[in-house]
Amino acid sequence: MNLALTEEQEFVRRTFATLFAKEADPARVRAAEPLGHDPGLWAHMIATGALGVGVPEDAGGGGGGVLELALIAEEAGRRVAPVPVAEPAAAARLLAACGATKLLSDALDGTRIVSLATRPGPVASQFLTDGGIADVVVALEGDRIVAVNRPPDVRPTSNMGGLPLARWSGAVEVEVLVDGDEARRWFSAAMDEVRILRAAALVGLAGEAIEIGAAYARQREAFGVPIGTYQAVAHPLADALVAKDGAQLLTWKACWALGEDLPGASALASMAFVFAAETAYAAAQHSLHIHGGYGFTVECDIQLYYRRAKAWVTAFADPERELDAVADRAYGQSRTHRRSAQPHAVPGTS
Amino acid sequence: MDFHEPSHLKGIRAEAEAFAAEHVTAEMVEEELRTGDGVSRSLLRAMGAKGWVASMWPPEEGGAGLDPFETAAMLGAIRAVGGPTVGPGTTMLSANAIRALGSPALRARILPGVAAGETLICLGYTEPEGGSDVFACKTRSVRDGDEWVINGQKMFTTFAHRADYCFLLTRSDPESRGPHGLTMFLVPMGTPGIEIQAVRTMGYERTNIVFYNDVRVSDDLRVGEPEQGLHVMRAALEAEQNVAPSSRTSQLYEAAVAWARQTPDPDGATMLDDPSVRRRLARMAIDAEVADLLGYRVAFLEQLGAKPGPHAALFGPETYVRWSKEVMDMVGPAGTADWTDPDAVLGGTFEYHFRCSVASTIYGGSSEVLRSLIAEQLLGLPRSRPKS
Numbered sequence A: 001m002n003l004a005l006t007e008e009q010e011f012v013r014r015t016f017a018t019l020f021a022k023e024a025d026p027a028r029v030r031a032a033e034p035l036g037h038d039p040g041l042w043a044h045m046i047a048t049g050a051l052g053v054g055v056p057e058d059a060g061g062g063g064g065g066v067l068e069l070a071l072i073a074e075e076a077g078r079r080v081a082p083v084p085v086a087e088p089a090a091a092a093r094l095l096a097a098c099g100a101t102k103l104l105s106d107a108l109d110g111t112r113i114v115s116l117a118t119r120p121g122p123v124a125s126q127f128l129t130d131g132g133i134a135d136v137v138v139a140l141e142g143d144r145i146v147a148v149n150r151p152p153d154v155r156p157t158s159n160m161g162g163l164p165l166a167r168w169s170g171a172v173e174v175e176v177l178v179d180g181d182e183a184r185r186w187f188s189a190a191m192d193e194v195r196i197l198r199a200a201a202l203v204g205l206a207g208e209a210i211e212i213g214a215a216y217a218r219q220r221e222a223f224g225v226p227i228g229t230y231q232a233v234a235h236p237l238a239d240a241l242v243a244k245d246g247a248q249l250l251t252w253k254a255c256w257a258l259g260e261d262l263p264g265a266s267a268l269a270s271m272a273f274v275f276a277a278e279t280a281y282a283a284a285q286h287s288l289h290i291h292g293g294y295g296f297t298v299e300c301d302i303q304l305y306y307r308r309a310k311a312w313v314t315a316f317a318d319p320e321r322e323l324d325a326v327a328d329r330a331y332g333q334s335r336t337h338r339r340s341a342q343p344h345a346v347p348g349t350s
Numbered sequence B: 001m002d003f004h005e006p007s008h009l010k011g012i013r014a015e016a017e018a019f020a021a022e023h024v025t026a027e028m029v030e031e032e033l034r035t036g037d038g039v040s041r042s043l044l045r046a047m048g049a050k051g052w053v054a055s056m057w058p059p060e061e062g063g064a065g066l067d068p069f070e071t072a073a074m075l076g077a078i079r080a081v082g083g084p085t086v087g088p089g090t091t092m093l094s095a096n097a098i099r100a101l102g103s104p105a106l107r108a109r110i111l112p113g114v115a116a117g118e119t120l121i122c123l124g125y126t127e128p129e130g131g132s133d134v135f136a137c138k139t140r141s142v143r144d145g146d147e148w149v150i151n152g153q154k155m156f157t158t159f160a161h162r163a164d165y166c167f168l169l170t171r172s173d174p175e176s177r178g179p180h181g182l183t184m185f186l187v188p189m190g191t192p193g194i195e196i197q198a199v200r201t202m203g204y205e206r207t208n209i210v211f212y213n214d215v216r217v218s219d220d221l222r223v224g225e226p227e228q229g230l231h232v233m234r235a236a237l238e239a240e241q242n243v244a245p246s247s248r249t250s251q252l253y254e255a256a257v258a259w260a261r262q263t264p265d266p267d268g269a270t271m272l273d274d275p276s277v278r279r280r281l282a283r284m285a286i287d288a289e290v291a292d293l294l295g296y297r298v299a300f301l302e303q304l305g306a307k308p309g310p311h312a313a314l315f316g317p318e319t320y321v322r323w324s325k326e327v328m329d330m331v332g333p334a335g336t337a338d339w340t341d342p343d344a345v346l347g348g349t350f351e352y353h354f355r356c357s358v359a360s361t362i363y364g365g366s367s368e369v370l371r372s373l374i375a376e377q378l379l380g381l382p383r384s385r386p387k388s
Helices: A007-021 A026-033 A039-048 A064-077 A088-097 A101-109 A181-219 A230-261 A264-292 A292-296 A300-315 A319-332 B009-023 B025-033 B041-049 B068-080 B085-103 B106-115 B230-241 B250-261 B277-305 B313-332 B347-362 B368-376
Strands: A114-116 A136-141 A144-151 A174-179 B119-122 B140-144 B147-154 B165-171 B182-188 B195-198 B206-218
Touching: A007 A039, A007 A064, A026 A136, A026 A300, A039 B119, A064 A088, A064 A230, A088 A101, A088 A114, A088 A136, A088 A174, A101 A114, A101 A300, A114 A181, A136 A181, A136 B068, A144 A181, A144 B347, A181 A230, A181 A264, A181 A300, A230 A264, A230 B368, A264 A300, A264 A319, A292 A300, A300 B085, A319 B368, B009 B041, B009 B068, B041 B085, B041 B106, B068 B277, B085 B106, B085 B119, B085 B165, B085 B182, B085 B230, B106 B195, B147 B165, B147 B182, B147 B230, B147 B347, B165 B230, B182 B206, B182 B230, B250 B277, B250 B313, B250 B347, B277 B313, B313 B347
Parallel strands: A114 A136, B119 B165
Antiparallel strands: A136 A144, A144 A174, B140 B147, B147 B206, B165 B182, B195 B206
């Protein structure tokens, strides 16, 4: 039992905390809306090698694991940084597993943005989380992992979460990366990494939402005292802090279990996603609420967090359905109530 | 980062399981359910013989030199089969304070008996009008030569009727208010003037109200300096967080999964195949995992000498209450049968949890007190309670 980060991991955390504090301040976050992508910040990310942190060294990466990526995602979440982290980082690890060396090196050096199609169903039917900016999305089609090139005339979807969402109707140019037994297993592993990295980003988002709320509650006065004096204001912030620390531990445990290849790893990834989703929303909602009417104005930073606390979850999965994935993975599939298989919910049953 | 249970726990857990199999008898478990005393003298002595009462003290002081993880594993194994551990657990709160701040003579007189499992110490903090505000203490102590004379009453003194001493909070400065002017004593429970009345609880526990009428206590039994009771209580309160085995939320979760696996559903499968049961259990699994992780973090940080916040003490009981209620809904009327009924599900465990859980967000620091601590100490928010 050791719950401490190593010196190297602390270094990764500090490095990206500094980067995002400087390059993803609220003005930059607002400027990137509604498409949700800051090319300058993305270039910084590429230059630091962030995307390749989780890629083996012999494949041109940093040789780290999912935990190192989770630390980066958490720091990005803290600043609601307008760059994609979860899907491109998981895609890079998947490309390395598939041996797709050209696509991987293009992704790592920034030549092409490579993301994942994480929703159930064919690529053409999905709102792709990074569809507005990606050059390639990697998808599972049947028993094949395929790379799909961006079609012409993609129209980015203006959205509340500052995400580069888009549909790719008419995407046809497909390269098969893996065909066979490994395809589902590897893609499922990549989906688990997305769950974990989305959870980590939501942990960071929750932490800053709590901090914004606490800072306001310390200085704003009502009825002659700072509003943080009132327990109805303070106590939900305390609950949020406890839940945020719990979500971080759960996310880290999922990273560790994935790295150790433990049978419970997939269930933990789903659990981390659900718990972080609920935690981030509750933190952002209460923090916005205690700002009173100001929290509702666009000038107030907390509204940036409130919208993303929901949109970052919805982009990946309905947490209620994700509970079914937790159950399938922890207890095996129900023998009497089978659901239609979802690409991101199978086959990680144990 | 490593979430593996420390490997050395296997040994102590196996040892505690074998110990529990030998010493925690069916009669003992039933007597505990019937009386709710939280105490078995024979179990206490057997634990003392192994150094497991003062388990974290060094062997030369009668302990076993266990670390917080080992202690949690050892106590967890004994509790898992229904062995009563409230007595030794509570005794150690005051024993740790006496060890830290008692006079050499008092330490020599009391602590060997505690470690040996011969001496039980109950806690006399809360008063009928005090509750969470422990410093609203009205019980008076007045010095009279080499003795003190104590008058007052204490509420919720669990196992007072089985204890050898009470670790008693008194007010010795009549002009003082709040946390000042308090003095701690170790009062022998056989002293004339002490009257104990049983208070039965909904959760199968017996507690007591204790009256102190002109109770005379030797100055030798004072703990810490006069009017420095706050200092002594802090030493004991800090130890209260120490007891962090697996959360009760996760124990309840394990029982709920066992129920779902073994209970047929109308479709001929089991309740574990039912969609609403599955989602409930999945949600519960998440809260149980988080409650356990926060508890592990307490043990981990204590081992490093760092101070963990009261996260686990808040999240564990809050989720325990929530899930004890959800499980009732899920299991249905069979779950409401109590342990005395032969038809009770899993020995009446869900009925037991439902009854007990609701007190867990009250004792050991109510959820409101813990949230205020977090708000003030970790979020820098202003104090919500009036200063005394």
